[in-house]
Amino acid sequence: MSDDKKPEGLTEQDPRYMFFTRREFVVGAVAGAAAGTVITGVAMKSGSNVPVKSEGVVSEKKIKVPSYIAVDYAKCSGCRNCEVECALFHDKQPDLYKSRIKTYYFNPPVDIPSLCAKCSDSPCIKACPEKVQALSKDKTTGAVLIDEKKCIGCWACSEACAKDRANVIRKSKDEKVAVGICDLCGGDPSCVKACREGALSIVPVYQDGKYFAAKPADIARAVAKNLYRV
Amino acid sequence: MANGYMGKMLEIDLTTKKSSTSDTDMKIAEKFIGGRGLGAKMLWDRVKNPGLDPLSPENPLMFLTGPLTGTIIPGPSRVTVCTKAANTSPIASPYPHASTVAWSCMGGMLAPEIKFAGYDGIIITGKSDKPVYIVIEDSKVEIRDASQLWGKSTDQTDLLLRQELGPSFRTAYIGPAGENLVKYSAIITESSRAAGRSGVGCVMGSKKLKAIAVRGTNMVPVASMEKMIQMRKEMFSTLESWNAYDQWRRWGTASMLLASGDAGTQATRNYREGTYAEEYKIAAPVAEKEFWVKNRSCLQCPLKCMKVGQVTTGLYKGTIAEGPEYETGTLHGSNVLNPDFGGMMKSIALADDFGFDSISIANVLGFVMECYENGIVTRSDLDGIDMKWGNIEGMLAMQQKIAKREGIGDILAEGVKPAAAKFGKGADKYAFHVKGQELAAWNVPANHGFAIVYGTSNRGACHQVGPTVEEQQRRTMCDTMVICRFLYYGIGTAPFLKALNTTTGWQLDDAAFFRVADRIWNQEKVFNAREGFRRQDDYVPKRFTTDAFTVGPKKGAILPPEKQEQLLDEYYTTRGWDVKSSLPTEAKLKELGLEDLVPAVQSLKA
Helix, strand or coil: CCHHHCCCCCCCCCHHHHCCCHHHHHHHHHHCCCHHHHHHHHHHHCCCCCCCCCCCCCCCCCCCCCEEEEECCCCCCCCCHHHHHHHHHHHCCCCHHHCCEEEEEECCCEEEEEECCCCCCCHHHHHCCCCCCCEEECCCCCCEEECCCCCCCCCHHHHHHHHHCCCCCEECCCCCCEECCCCHHHCCCHHHHHCCCCCEEEEECCCCHHHHCCCHHHHHHHHHHHHHCC | CCCCCCCEEEEEECCCCEEEEEECCHHHHHHHCCHHHHHHHHHHHHCCCCCCCCCCCCCCEEEECCCCCCCCCCCCCCEEEEEECCCCCCCCCCCCCCCCEEEEEECCCHHHHHHHCCCCEEEEECCCCCCEEEEEECCEEEEEECCCCCCCCHHHHHHHHHHHHCCCCEEEECCHHHHCCCCCECEEECCCEEECHHHHHHHHHHCCEEEEEEECCCCCCCCCHHHHHHHHHHHHHHHHCCCCHHHHHHHHHHHHHHHHHHCCCECECCCCECCCCCHHHCCHHHHHHHCEEEEECCCCCCCCCEEEEECCCCCCCCCEEECCCHHHHHHCCHHHCCCCHHHHHHHHHHHHHHCECHHHHHHHHHHHHHHHHCCCCCCCCCCCCCCCCCCHHHHHHHHHHHHHCCCHHHHHCCCHHHHHHHHCCCHHHHCCEECCEECCCECCCCCCHHHHHHHHCECECCCCCCCCHHHHHHHHHHHHCCCCHHHHHHHCHHHHHHHHHHHHCCCCCHHHHHHHHHHHHHHHHHHHHHHCCCHHHHCCCCHHHHCCCCCCCCCCCCCCHHHHHHHHHHHHHHHCECCCCCCECHHHHHHCCCHHHHHHHHCCCC
């Protein structure tokens, strides 16, 4: 959620402010709660009232507390500049297959950015074999980090993520290491800076992220229900 | 592999159900680059004789990309479908199936995905005996049975393919109109983006090909990644400082709905007038206030000019549709005198669902309305449908008839030119087409440049090609690099030329760049000339020269017949063509490195 929608007098840690963010939206939408009206309200304004971010401008200070990237699905236009900037930051080339954020189109028309939810119980880290320990948690940002040299390509993490979370971890093209885990770019995420639509923002984690680690198709259904009243 | 190109073309023969790859011919690519240009050359090389039936198995259906497609430059994401057109015809020709070249493009994500899958283009030939769809995942190509998709609307097809294949696949498909060989059928992607013009959906339907789905995992090779990253930054910042940037992001092309009426350039009442008094009821401000839900972009484009919405009130409440754009909003609104916003969006949504070219179908509806008003056709001729001006239910019912080719729909499915010939009684006065392709939403009498735009376009009436030779060269390069013109307006020629050189490692200068455009245009022109098209086919409908506007700020505007002659004379002269016949001269073809076309042109009768 971008700042212009932040209710007056509330801090980012305030649960009432958090109501506007992705986790609550998805939880709310899936549970059929009132979050839908919020998203619809945002959606009706998205044509005219959009903050513009210029590329390359350092918009946020580096993350100092465990955080995740919140998505305002109503604002996403599906341009995939987040994917491109993610790939450029990590690999210096636009290998979109390896992007840690992916944007999918669904019908009825919704665009769903999908990325690691930073689940606090980290089933991916737990799944990584004890003698391998290729995955760890960044103590400052809370992001999951992968040591590609240690990864043996057993896909236990990928299976754990696919089982009941966002399903973002996949095999690399050569099927040697796991790819797709968001490392928050070390604290200053490229995708958030690249988004001109204000659809992505960094939000401190205040509750278990696993609740919003939904699969793109499930998010799409919930978003469509709220945007279009279908 | 040459930089910018994946180096391979995927060929699929639907008769034998076999696929193969061939190397992209770099000698040809350097002369014609990609998209529309490559398509024109490949069509000429594959269609050896004039008069090929566009619906025959031999007609290739080519989905082409450009060298910039799939790189980090914004804009080149328009897949261009090239084939021999299903909907055009000359005034006189020895060949019963004579038609023009066809190129038809659409935005979205399909073009980059074709590159990521490892191809510069997909060429489909032959004809399947049963409905099929093609699934391409990198080098894996499968032709699958499409009986469960056949007959489905484009929206349902999109949904079913997504459910079956997942969201990583990018798809394109036809609707019932294409299946039933309606001549002006579209190919659709992302449920409402259309390669609408030229009847490419009809050609796809003739091959019994319902859909293609593509997924790729590769990267496009470029000469210098470092410089590309720099170019990307420069292009975005140029675009952001463009004074029309915010306007495009907010309104898309819909901002022109009111502006065009004010200028007297809007198609109104089947092109009879240039301004619609009730336009304010259906234009962009209404859409923004009552309809639009979200914006959509092509790959990396910050203009997000695609607007999607849902009708919130009235009879058609609940309808989800894309638009109105300038074209669809004018033709389903002003041109059929329909002041009801919800009804207009329903008509647009239905046109997309059936898989029509939204421009042509609404032009056809306006034509029927004017014929009906003047007693050329009666209600019983129209199977009981009351086609009075602005009757939405009539428009919807007629679309259904046409998509299924039932009764009157079978005649109208051929387009306004053949339908007018069938109706007789002077119906051709109300048939607004050039070379058999229906006019788009820009009117002519108050905007004489459009006599050249519609008249000289090599695919029949088309609003995209530009009113002067110079502008036509620029736009040909856009189509050839498969760049969107909206974004090109904000960035300009020089950065894209630089991007082309940075991607490919070539060193084209301005002159060489525009010589490519000239070459492409002449290549297309010679194809058409061989089919029998001449100067007489380059005139806009006669009423523009006989009946002046009677209302609006441009009341009295008319295209004087001598003005049209003068414009065409000047145009052919600038092109280096024979003014009398419109055929390219030997000197011109040689100048452009098209020596191989000289014998073909010399054998033609002026």
